[in-house]
Amino acid sequence: MNTVEPHVFIIMGALGDLTRRKLIPAIYRLSESGVLGDQHVVLGVDRDGNRDDASYRSWVREALRGADLKTDSEDAAHWCDRRIHYQSVGAGTDADYHALAQKAEALEREHELPGNRLINLALPLDAVAGTVAGLGKAGMNRSPGWTRLILEKPFGRSLASARSLNEAVHQHYDESQVYRIDHYLGKETVQNLLVFRFANAFVEHLWNREHVEQVQITVAEDIGIEERAAYYEHSGALRDMVQNHLTQLLCLVAMEIPSGFTPEAVRYEKIKVLRQIAPIQPEDVVFGQYVGGSVHGEQVVGYREEDGVSPESDTETFAALKLEVANWRWKGVPFYLRTGKRMPRRHSEIVVYFEHAPVSIFHPGDFQAATKPNILVVRLQPDEGIGLQFQVKSVGDPVTLTSQELSFRYSDAFGALPDAYEHLLLDVATGDQTLFICDDEVEASWQLYDSMLADHRIKVHPYVAGSWGPAEMGRLCTQWHSPDP
Amino acid sequence: MNTVEPHVFIIMGALGDLTRRKLIPAIYRLSESGVLGDQHVVLGVDRDGNRDDASYRSWVREALRGADLKTDSEDAAHWCDRRIHYQSVGAGTDADYHALAQKAEALEREHELPGNRLINLALPLDAVAGTVAGLGKAGMNRSPGWTRLILEKPFGRSLASARSLNEAVHQHYDESQVYRIDHYLGKETVQNLLVFRFANAFVEHLWNREHVEQVQITVAEDIGIEERAAYYEHSGALRDMVQNHLTQLLCLVAMEIPSGFTPEAVRYEKIKVLRQIAPIQPEDVVFGQYVGGSVHGEQVVGYREEDGVSPESDTETFAALKLEVANWRWKGVPFYLRTGKRMPRRHSEIVVYFEHAPVSIFHPGDFQAATKPNILVVRLQPDEGIGLQFQVKSVGDPVTLTSQELSFRYSDAFGALPDAYEHLLLDVATGDQTLFICDDEVEASWQLYDSMLADHRIKVHPYVAGSWGPAEMGRLCTQWHSPDP
Numbered sequence: 001m002n003t004v005e006p007h008v009f010i011i012m013g014a015l016g017d018l019t020r021r022k023l024i025p026a027i028y029r030l031s032e033s034g035v036l037g038d039q040h041v042v043l044g045v046d047r048d049g050n051r052d053d054a055s056y057r058s059w060v061r062e063a064l065r066g067a068d069l070k071t072d073s074e075d076a077a078h079w080c081d082r083r084i085h086y087q088s089v090g091a092g093t094d095a096d097y098h099a100l101a102q103k104a105e106a107l108e109r110e111h112e113l114p115g116n117r118l119i120n121l122a123l124p125l126d127a128v129a130g131t132v133a134g135l136g137k138a139g140m141n142r143s144p145g146w147t148r149l150i151l152e153k154p155f156g157r158s159l160a161s162a163r164s165l166n167e168a169v170h171q172h173y174d175e176s177q178v179y180r181i182d183h184y185l186g187k188e189t190v191q192n193l194l195v196f197r198f199a200n201a202f203v204e205h206l207w208n209r210e211h212v213e214q215v216q217i218t219v220a221e222d223i224g225i226e227e228r229a230a231y232y233e234h235s236g237a238l239r240d241m242v243q244n245h246l247t248q249l250l251c252l253v254a255m256e257i258p259s260g261f262t263p264e265a266v267r268y269e270k271i272k273v274l275r276q277i278a279p280i281q282p283e284d285v286v287f288g289q290y291v292g293g294s295v296h297g298e299q300v301v302g303y304r305e306e307d308g309v310s311p312e313s314d315t316e317t318f319a320a321l322k323l324e325v326a327n328w329r330w331k332g333v334p335f336y337l338r339t340g341k342r343m344p345r346r347h348s349e350i351v352v353y354f355e356h357a358p359v360s361i362f363h364p365g366d367f368q369a370a371t372k373p374n375i376l377v378v379r380l381q382p383d384e385g386i387g388l389q390f391q392v393k394s395v396g397d398p399v400t401l402t403s404q405e406l407s408f409r410y411s412d413a414f415g416a417l418p419d420a421y422e423h424l425l426l427d428v429a430t431g432d433q434t435l436f437i438c439d440d441e442v443e444a445s446w447q448l449y450d451s452m453l454a455d456h457r458i459k460v461h462p463y464v465a466g467s468w469g470p471a472e473m474g475r476l477c478t479q480w481h482s483p484d485p
Numbered sequence: 486m487n488t489v490e491p492h493v494f495i496i497m498g499a500l501g502d503l504t505r506r507k508l509i510p511a512i513y514r515l516s517e518s519g520v521l522g523d524q525h526v527v528l529g530v531d532r533d534g535n536r537d538d539a540s541y542r543s544w545v546r547e548a549l550r551g552a553d554l555k556t557d558s559e560d561a562a563h564w565c566d567r568r569i570h571y572q573s574v575g576a577g578t579d580a581d582y583h584a585l586a587q588k589a590e591a592l593e594r595e596h597e598l599p600g601n602r603l604i605n606l607a608l609p610l611d612a613v614a615g616t617v618a619g620l621g622k623a624g625m626n627r628s629p630g631w632t633r634l635i636l637e638k639p640f641g642r643s644l645a646s647a648r649s650l651n652e653a654v655h656q657h658y659d660e661s662q663v664y665r666i667d668h669y670l671g672k673e674t675v676q677n678l679l680v681f682r683f684a685n686a687f688v689e690h691l692w693n694r695e696h697v698e699q700v701q702i703t704v705a706e707d708i709g710i711e712e713r714a715a716y717y718e719h720s721g722a723l724r725d726m727v728q729n730h731l732t733q734l735l736c737l738v739a740m741e742i743p744s745g746f747t748p749e750a751v752r753y754e755k756i757k758v759l760r761q762i763a764p765i766q767p768e769d770v771v772f773g774q775y776v777g778g779s780v781h782g783e784q785v786v787g788y789r790e791e792d793g794v795s796p797e798s799d800t801e802t803f804a805a806l807k808l809e810v811a812n813w814r815w816k817g818v819p820f821y822l823r824t825g826k827r828m829p830r831r832h833s834e835i836v837v838y839f840e841h842a843p844v845s846i847f848h849p850g851d852f853q854a855a856t857k858p859n860i861l862v863v864r865l866q867p868d869e870g871i872g873l874q875f876q877v878k879s880v881g882d883p884v885t886l887t888s889q890e891l892s893f894r895y896s897d898a899f900g901a902l903p904d905a906y907e908h909l910l911l912d913v914a915t916g917d918q919t920l921f922i923c924d925d926e927v928e929a930s931w932q933l934y935d936s937m938l939a940d941h942r943i944k945v946h947p948y949v950a951g952s953w954g955p956a957e958m959g960r961l962c963t964q965w966h967s968p969d970p
Contacts (some may be wrong), residue, residue: 039809192878199876199886201842202859204688205696261846261884357686361746374687386893388873391684393677395899401684404898406873406891414880414891 003143004429006039006113008104012131013122014044015051017219023122023456024060026422027065030070035426041083041111045100049088070462092130097138098163104140108453115144115383118428124231126152129168136172148428149173153244153426155437157235158453159446166439180437183467184245184441186420186427189384189410192352193252194261196378196386204257206354208329212446213373216351216481217249218335219380220343222295225317229308237287237319238449241339247274247445250335250378253350254325256430271278274444276327288318288473290342292336293465300342300465313462317341320473323448340464344484348380351481359390362399372403377481383411384417417421489914490630491524491598493589497616498607499529499546500536503637508607509545510552511907513564520911526568526596528935530585534573534686541571552801560905582623589625603913605712609716610639614653633913634658636665638729640823640922642720645853646933651924657711664913665922669730672910674869676920677834678737679746681863681871687741691839693814698858701821701836701966702734704865705828706954707780710802714793721837722772723934726824732759733922734865735820736820738835741900748918753924759910759929761812767942771957773803775827785827785950799945802826805958815870821962827950829969833865836966837896847884857888862966869902870894 009027011019023345030036045054051059055078064076079302089096108115119135121128128151143146149169152184156162171177184190206212211263226234232240251270258265291302304311319339325335354374375389388406393399410417427435452458473480494512496504513519529541536544542565549561572588574581579938593600604620606613613636626632634654641647654663671677682688691697704726711716717725736755743750777788789796803825839859860874873891878884895902913922937943946955958965 099815188878188880191884195847195876195878195884195886198846198884199842200690200859201840202696203875204842205509206690211687211690258846260849265846287705299760331622355686356690357684361683361743361750362680364745374685386891390688390893391680392898393673393680395673395895399676399680403682407872408875408877408889410880413877 004036004040005116005427006037006111007116007118007145008107009040009042009431010104010112010117011042011044011122012089012119013046013127014056015046016122018122019044020063020066021419023425024063025069026419026425027077028064028067028071029419030068030422030426030429031079032075036429039111039113041085041107041113043104043107043476044084044086045089046086047088047090047092049090051086051088053085057081057084060084064295075414089134092134094134094137094420097134097140098407101133101138101140104143110378116144117147118146118150118425119147119397120152122152125157125165129165132169132172133441136294137238140453141172141177146431147173147177148431149178150425151178153180153182154235154239155180155244155442156446157239159443159450162442162446166442170439175439176433178436178439179424179433180442181421181424182244182248182437183420183424184248184380185435185437186422186424187380187384188414188417188420188423189250189378189380190249193378195448196268198257199325202321209331209333211354212330213336213353213355214331214477214479215253215353216338216477217246217253217348218347218351218481218483219246219249219339220288220345220483221339221341222343222346224300224342224465225303225309227307228238228399229306233309233313233315236315236340236454237249237317237339242319242321242337242446243449244437246336246337246339249350250337251441253352254330254335256329258357261434263436263438266434267438271438271444273325273438274441276325276447278324278450280321280323280448281451284322284453284476285452286318286320286470286476287316287458287460288320288470288472289313289315289460290317290340290465291462293342293467294341295466302462303341313385315462316462318463320469320476322476334477338469338473338480340463340469343468344466346382347483349481350378350380351484352376353376353479359458372401381410384411489521489525489911490601490632491522491596492525492601492603492914493592493598494525494539495602495604496527496529497540497574497604497620498531498606498612499533499742500533501607503607504529504970505548506799507906508605508910509548510554511910512553513552513556514548514904515907515911515914516564516568517560517565521914524596526570526592526598528589528592529571529642530568530574532573532575532577534575536786538570538572542566542569544708545569565889566839571679574619578675579619582619582625582661585620585650586623589628597903602628602632603635603910606639607637615652617657619652622643626657626662626943631916632658632662633916634663635910636663636915638667639720639724640665640729640927641725644928644935644949647927650875651927653915655924661918662926663921664909664918666906666909666929667729667733667907667922668905669692669733669865670920670922671909672865673899673902673905673908674863674865677735678863679751679756695841696764697815697818698838698840699819699821699962699964700738700838701823701962702731702738703832703834703836703966703968704731704734704824705830705968706824706826706883707828707831707834709785709950710791710794711787712792714791718794718798718800720823721800722802722826723937727804727806727822728930728934729922731824732933734835735822736926738837739815739820741814744920748921749925751919751955752923755924756923756929758810759926759933762933763811765806765808765933765937767937767940769807769961770937770943770954771803771805771806771961772801772943773825773948773955773957774798774800774945775802775825775950776947777954778827780827780829780951787947787950788826794880796848801945803948803954805954805961807961819890819895819962822893823954823958823963823965825948825954828953829951831867833967834966834968835863835865837861837863847886857886862965869896903961913953
């Protein structure tokens, strides 16, 4: 375990939803588990000028209670008293940021900290550039120790806005200081995809166009848009899920073997994949939007009936697309990405279809029935695991074949898996950028999808809530993997 | 399911141990399950001239009771009355066999059977040639329908005796009539080895010297020699297990893809393997003999203390050897065979070690610790299944690797597996020779081992009952797969 040096964890947007739901519980768990060492404090920063340390500690205690940490409330209170501080940046004037810088320095003196800082921007997209500028002008891009800036998605909402966001960040921070979080990369199963590929010789031998017929990546959500209409109406599935999570998974599946498990090497190979993807044609994209239906046996309204959504909205809540990584390894192998809200179940998986046996010696007359492809299913959530479907002889005579699975379940081997977000925060604290997305990756990813964002040739087809998507997805692929067991 | 035509099942050696333990229970189960159809009878034949149908039916009922078939004794009695007959061949004169032939014809008239016959020679090796001659001279090598001859192991005790046995059989029976039983080939798991190899494209791609480092085949018994000293003293592990069962498994692992799943094609490929094995050197063989120890927590005597065994016996109860299949697919890949009595547990498995990853990007400085080979374990008994060991990321940070298994258990998919012996008898009844050993295979297999049978350079090393064999086995292979979980 790398050691975490003494530090201040600064949260910009300290009263926000992400802070309450994710950041505070994750920092608390890391702190209590001891991996952060003893010398660290949290400085919450928001616009509310009426808060002080004491009232923010109450807010944090409330957040911890809501997070169901099975923590004793006295322990939590004690932790807050020792660790939590607050500072307002009010309207965000230069003077406000100057005061923030002074508060940070004062805390470092008080707690004898060497000036290492994590600054997490838990803010809406339109507040990021201004905050970065404010921090930078107040000198908070440098400190006596290290300063690391954590950015949360979305990283822009188009290629142009992503570029301008990167430029705004780079005005004050080196790319080596920046940690863009995609929480999918913090999942054990996702990291293990790299280990599975690069520590198992048999996998690497099969992992190419000679042996793979197609790849399908599915991230299905059962929830709708919850209270996020204002955000989602201007986002949609392509921006919200495909451009980041699904594209990251695609990169990990398709990338070449990096020269080492280092940030530079891994990012280099991911960018290479992104740049080798052939332009995606409008006819290779299917958008959908859920109409009223039933999920888990409960009636739910359609997207256009959700609070805050226009009754004529054309925002896509489902996206499926087909693309090609046009390099020596993958040319000709279709990659399918699929994501949607209000699907029957929450389910994320990567499915690799290996080639069919060329002939069947067991049923020479019936090729289709007799040769099924071997299918590798990497289940990301829930029920994390790996399954390799293979043909086996059914019991009895004569020889008939049936598909069974060689399977591995994480819970059998490791019990409960750690939280992805926690894992990533710890990586920031130890300065490991491997699982974070760099500027070039963000832009290369937007480059892929930018043309679709305003392409009216891509129709939005209705699908019933509780189904796996609109019928039109069958146009891309006749053989979508069924996530049902 | 192929239909079984009406027939007589003739058992030569009807009062023997094999008949009681295996044949009668298997025929009963097949009969009661309906797969043999309604028109079939059993004719038991032995030397006892004082038996008749009635007293043999009692003997059969007793055998069925002993076999724990969960059958109602009235059902069993009714079955015996309908199906079971007896005929003595006394001293085995021509007249005796002539009487047998007449009895068979009489039964066929009585039960309106078309003259299809299975003749099972459930006899000690030294009685086989004489019985075949008696049957042949009485015309029982042909009948108005088909006549099929079932031979039980051992098929000779050296190359010369195997040849002379084959000649004796062929004097009266065509090879197309002969079914040599190796009950290992009736196991579902063993048959499935062929399906696993030839119906799964990914397996075939890995199944060669490019990707396989070594193969280990282990058949471990926990029992000693039981009451079979007279047989075993003149046999030993090489004749009793290696020459037949282990060599058959080796053939199935190493064979090329046959042109079809037909007897001719499968046998052709197996013979090709046997003929491509390089001569086995004495230094590549280790023999052992158990001395007193403890198995499953019980004290057991050494081999030389067993009843009927010479106190100076040099018979091997353990054999391990290394060989090479010197063809394009396997040249340079060591195949290890290992079998023994009084091992810690009953355990049969085929283990294929795939190559190591050439480098580890996760632990560049520590190659040995970081790259383990992928290992495929086909468990034949007990707990039948397939396991593919692979490297996985341990939970947490930094990246450390651990071996886990992609696994498949037959019992999960299919429940209890059918009896191997039953499966093979049904194949004889339907005329399918695929899983039986032909004359050329027997001789090619003896050819491999003949030189070792009297090679005094091969020492017999003691090993403690309840261990996995003598320490000298480490000379052949430093990495024997541990059958322990």
